[in-house]
Amino acid sequence: MRSTLMFNMFCMDTPGHVHQGAWRHPDNRIHEHNSLAFWLDMAKLLEGGKFDAIFFADAAGLYPKWHGSWDVIMGKAVQFPNGDPMALVSGLAAVTEHLSFVVTSSVLQHPPFSFARTASTLDHVTNGRFGWNIVTSFMENAALNVGLRMMTEHDERYRWADEYVEVAYKLWEHSWEDDALVVDREKGVYTDAAKVHLINHVGPRYTVPGPHLVPPSPQRTPALFQAGTSAAGRAFAARNAEGIFMIARSPRAAASAIAEIKSRATRFGRDADQMHFIQGLTFVVGSTEEEARRKEAELDEVIDGEAMVATFAGSIGLDLSTADPAEPLAELVKRLPGIRGSVQSLLDSLPPSSNPTVEDLARFNGRYWRVTGTPEQIADALEDWRVAGITGVNVMSMLTPGTYTDFIEQVAPELQRRGLMQREYLPGTLREKMFPGAGPRLPAPHPARRQPSAKPA
Amino acid sequence: MRSTLMFNMFCMDTPGHVHQGAWRHPDNRIHEHNSLAFWLDMAKLLEGGKFDAIFFADAAGLYPKWHGSWDVIMGKAVQFPNGDPMALVSGLAAVTEHLSFVVTSSVLQHPPFSFARTASTLDHVTNGRFGWNIVTSFMENAALNVGLRMMTEHDERYRWADEYVEVAYKLWEHSWEDDALVVDREKGVYTDAAKVHLINHVGPRYTVPGPHLVPPSPQRTPALFQAGTSAAGRAFAARNAEGIFMIARSPRAAASAIAEIKSRATRFGRDADQMHFIQGLTFVVGSTEEEARRKEAELDEVIDGEAMVATFAGSIGLDLSTADPAEPLAELVKRLPGIRGSVQSLLDSLPPSSNPTVEDLARFNGRYWRVTGTPEQIADALEDWRVAGITGVNVMSMLTPGTYTDFIEQVAPELQRRGLMQREYLPGTLREKMFPGAGPRLPAPHPARRQPSAKPA
Secondary structure, three states, rough: OOOEEEEEEEEEOOOOOOOOOOHOOOOOHHHHHHHHHHHHHHHHHHHHHOOOOOOOOOOOOOOOOOOOOHHHHOOOOOOOOOOOOOHHHHHHHHOOOEEEEEEEEEEOOOOOHHHHHHHHHHHHHHOOEEEEEOOOOOOOHHHHOOOOOOOOOHHHHHHHHHHHHHHHHHHHHEEEEOOOOEOOOOOOOOOOOEEEEOOOOOOOOOOOOOOOOOOOOOOOOOOEEOOOOOOHHHHHHHHHHEEEOOOOOOHHHHHHHHHHHHHHHOOOOOOOOOOOEEEEEEEEEEEOOOHHHHHHHHHHHHHHHHHHHHHHHOOOOOOOOOOOOOOEEEEEEEHHHHHOOOOHHHHHHHHHHHOEEEHHHHHHHHHOOOEOOHHHHHHHHHHHHHHHHHOEEEEEOOOOOHHHHHHHHHHHHHHHHHEEEEEOOOOHHHHHOOOOEEEOOOOOOOOOHHHOOOHHH | OOOOEEEEEEOOOOOOOOOOHHOOOOOOOOOHHHHHHHHHHHHHHHHHHHEEEEEEEOOOOOOOOOOOHHHHHHHHHOOOOOHHHHHHHHHHHOOOOOOEEEEEEEEEOHHHHHHHHHHHHHHOOOOOOEEEEEEEOOOHHHHHHHOOOOOOOHHHHHHHHHHHHHHHHHHHHEEEOOOEEEEOOOOEEEEEEEEEEEOEEEEEEEEEOOOOOOOOOOOOOEEEOOOOOOOHHHHHHHHHEEEEOOOOOOHHHHHHHHHHHHHHHHHOOOOOOOOEEEEEEEEEOOOHHHHHHHHHHHHHHHHOOOHHHHHHHHHOOOOOOOOOOOOHHHHHHHOOHHHHHHHHHHHHOOOOOOOOEHHHHHHHHHOOOOEEEEEHHHHHHHHHHOOOOOOOOOEOOOOOOOHHHHHHHHHHHHHHHHHOEEOOOOOHHHHHHOOOOOOOOOOOOOOHOOOOOOOOO
16 A cells, blocks of 8 residues: 555535535635636646545435425535536546546446446546546435436445446456457457457346447556445445545544445455545645634635535435424434434534534534644644544545645645655556556456356357 | 538547548557547647537447458457547547537437536536537447347437437526526525426436536537438438538539428428538548549558448448348349348449449448549539538548648648638637527527427426
């Protein structure tokens, strides 16, 4: 494993990704998100700052209604409107050399054959700087828009995802032999047809004969990311992901989740050291702690409590639409006992005397992943995360580009001095940058590399 | 209508698009098609040469088998391997300012909701330089790979395409009102939720509530292209397309097809002058006719007759797999009377004494769209096409970039002198460049603009 942490910009092609209301801050350029120039500026900034990647979240539908309508979701820009991040990748690749692009795509959005083809094309045009964050969509509106009558039950969604990645793996890893692409002008042979195989996948949801239309790309299978926190999600991550995105509530909580996922991965036959654990954090930096606190207060002023609650509710799949943001959380849990599991750990983290409201919860939810302080204090905090087993950070934007310019100008030098952040890029593909020396392809014990049970023709 | 012809590079993200075997020519760089650098070079070359667009064909599956296998299709690179052209667009947009990108996408490949979102994102990031070539795939392998058991019957495919574009139109034109995007930092209103509508589409194949996730892009609906030649295809084109791609066998044949499509368009209530008719042609240029003929002979040496036949058979959807390339066409028509309709016009164009073979047919098929000569002779030929009503040319590559460098260096100055080709780009979006003065949006009589029957919520 590399000794430095990975640092990624964590964002979405939308004005309101995580910190709802922050688009109102006068220094925020995120409302330019439909413009390519905006993203090209970001990519160049991040590459100059030695960030590893832009990690694009996505939401292929509307968040659940809030108080019976989408007025808050739309009006306050809760992950709406939003564009397709896959469509940005080749533009960003055109102006960078080392920065990678991890894109979220849900198994809902495209047939796996079409998605695998697009992904391989992107892995080619980025010279292997492409990653896929695999998600099963939780949003009813996203499902309805692709013609599914109702959202599939949670565990069933992971069985669906299992088959989706199985199809993609067969296309990426087993359709083309390494030397199938010949390009012999003299003999007139472009592809050795005997070395390109149908995959003949037949499963409960998909029937895909193949072959894959794209010759093997630098990584074949893009670097794989996943963010599941449920039991089914962790099992899926342990089996498939090379980078696990988590928003742990503390280094201690991270350490315990990491140990569990690593132990599952080992049981799947994988090398548990070939996994990155990437914590979502954001940073407010000052040259003194006081300055940092002042900046934080300014930012908190634009954060929108109601929109945060709506996002929180939607993101954990809870119906909180009957909740008033001012309602004490203790009352809410009495009315809706089903939510206790989801909010208990938050309740535990808050001072018992505070009698927090629903809005407090959401605001708190937006605060525990925030580190405010001097570059030294931030570096100290990151040392704690590293000791807990965290190997990367998804830096969530409050201001774009402000969150990243501050980080690159003020925090990065201290991190580099301590060996926590790279000073120069490692060579090769995203996978080689994540796991130096291991080569561009998935390691052999990964399930994608195993010969599929249905013999290819 | 503009007075100059449109000129587009007509190509595909594959080594063997139209002129099979040409990849073997030592000056051909098309085998670099997986590299972004290759495409960026092409885009810059074409923009320097005042081309209007890159027009990407696509084939989301394998051509039909030939003599019982895919050995010829794969071995000789008949539109295989191939990448997803949508994935290239933002990269090409990043290094150009005026060049547009027309991309073929079949109704098979993606759910219409997902496709419409990607297309809107691309229309944003290109500043309105994006066009969609609408196709219904004819290839069984493409259908099977997205889980369809058998290819749908031809006319039914157009009914399917009708519904697919209807969904896309509702999302692009009727989901967002013009002033729905507010971005008022003071009031904290990003989107006026009252002005974003569900589309509530319910049809035989698709159920899509919406809303569209992307705010209106510069053109809203990308500039629309289509290439159907059957009766159902022409009706579809007349109703929907702003640019009709055709490979007419002569200016006279073009004139008659154009008259028919214009008359149909008028019956649909459209302005028949708001349509481009774009002929597929390729050019072999010399400073003398003799030099041009010498270059042509060199090129013909690398063209692969068998691969041309396989392409021809696949592209017209005929099963010619029992045909020997050396079989006289007259015999073949006796054995397979069903193909007479498809080959009769070709037979009519060949000298009656020639007793052509299947391979002759395919080679001829690759020759009638070729203009070989001096810049003056080529300009003369283009004048004939313009008189027939052709308003644009899809320049098919024999060599990449050679076909285009020759054209730009040698032919373009003569065309510009005669007013056949633009010297400078017109301002605005692709649609405004195609139809100066008409604005970036589809004209009101276009069916996409009509209020859909199901009232949006």
